[in-house]
Amino acid sequence: MSTSQRSSGLPAQSTFTELPMPSQAPVTVVSPMMALPPALTPKQRLVHYSPDEWEEFIYEWVRSLREAGYVDVVGMGGSNDRGADIAAFLTSQKTDGRWHCYQCKHYDKGLGPSTAHPEILKIHSAVAERQYTVLPERYVFVAPRIGGTLIQLLAKPSSLKVSFFDWVKRNSAKLAQEYAGGLLERALDLADRSEFSRFEAGNLDTILEQHASTPHHVQRFGTPLPNRPAQEPAPAQHAPEEARYVQQLLDVYHEKWGCSPSSPAEATAHPRAGRNLQNQREAFYRAEQLRMFARDSVPEGTFESLQEAVFSGVVEVEEDDFPTGWARLKAVLAAARDMELGTNVLLQVVDPDDRKGICHQLANHDRLTWVQGEEG
Structure with missing residues (x-):
């Protein structure tokens, strides 16, 4: 007999009966590292868009702005867009008449004056060259992020105009080469006579809210469909x-x-x-x-x-x-x-x-x- 058996007082050949355990479903413990990441919101997804995807999204949004009274909306983006990625026409005269311009920008950082000023010059030069007959009544910068400095300038058109001409002065030599043949002078003369209140920035929250009413929103962002309206009874008379x-x-x-x-x-x-x-x-x-x-x-x-x-x-x-x-x-x-x-x-x-x-x-x-x- 072993020492442990003697000290416990148990007989040398004790027998233990193992009781069955109650059956239960296996328990799976999920590590926090295995948990699925939260789904990205539409606003977060937009930050990761390519420039082309961003422009497609903005085109869908602009086409949905029925209250704006647009008779047509066209995408004009590309390497030679002449200052207008998307043009929205208020009359059948298109850019010969009243129109709005939407300029799409998608960068990792917020849009600032250093990006906006060249676009402002570009649209004025396009009109000075008669590429467009008149300036757009509204010129909307649309970007996932708008920097604070540009927001402040857009809120005070007179300050935006001063900031624009200061930028032209600092870059006059380069701009004279880029806009040769007197084009720079004609563009700046037009800019000096134009209202800078036409320049504004799109609000991303508002854009998403309005885009949600389009047929594209559910497919683009994977959001649930809206509720269907209550069904009306079939009419008594056969149609x-x-x-x-x-x-x-x-x-x-x-x-x-x-x-x-x-x-x-x-x-x-x-x-x-x-x-x-x-x-x-x-x-x-x-x-x-x-x-x-x-x-x-x-x-x-x-x-x-x-x-x-x-x-x-x-x-x-x-x-x-x-x-x-x-x-x-x-x-x-x-x-x-x-x-x-x-x-x-x-x-x-x-x-x-x-x-x-x-x-x-x-x-x-x-x-x-x-x-x-x-x-x-």
Whole structure:
């Protein structure tokens, strides 16, 4: 017997019974180093944009400024932009008439006078050269960061003008070579006679707030879609634009219950056909509301892509043999309800009635047919 056994008083051949541990799910401990970093805000993402991405973003924003009364907005950026990256026209005369200029700058540091002054000279020289007929009424510097010195100068146009001419004086020899043939003198004469209150800086918070109302915002920044408005009931009177899909439903009801294929009123009065017709019309108008919501909330073609995904998923079901059009209709709507639709951004707000309604949109254009006849 060992010393430890003797001192404990235990018999030499003691037996211990190991009790089973209660079962429980494994616990995963995540190190702080493994935690996902917080998602970047839209403002933080903009800081990391390339100059081209920044200009595309500003172009989207300017095009959304409906209250400004622009008749057209064009991108004019490039190596020879003549002082205007984006031009917004207030009349059909374009730069021969009233217009606004947006100058896009994207640097690691805040935009300062050393960058703004050459652009101010450039726009005046472009008008002095008759590249543009008149100066823009507004000239907006748009940058992720605007330095404090430039903000102060823009807030006091008279000081901005003094600062500009001081910069010209310090760089007169270089500028005379760059703007040769008397162009510098003509540009400075125009600048001396012009109002510097036209120069301003875009506020990034305001720009983002206004850009959020465009169809590009969700795709660009991955933000959630806005809430869809409440759905209005389907109108009591059938509209001309729903004639074809309704006719297809009347054909189904005629085959199944003997309702007249030319009388929506007769189908409406039927206890089962009437209820089904109302449900299908509600779904159609639900999908129409989604189409209009997509027009204002996501890039062009997004809804059409969703519609094509639904068609691709149900067309082979529609092509199968069914004893009745009713059976085909039910099978297609069930397939649309249950199918995977990929990664379309609209899926955030799509519900089963939208899927059914898209099928009726497709039937409205004879891309889906419920009663196919013997030749099918």
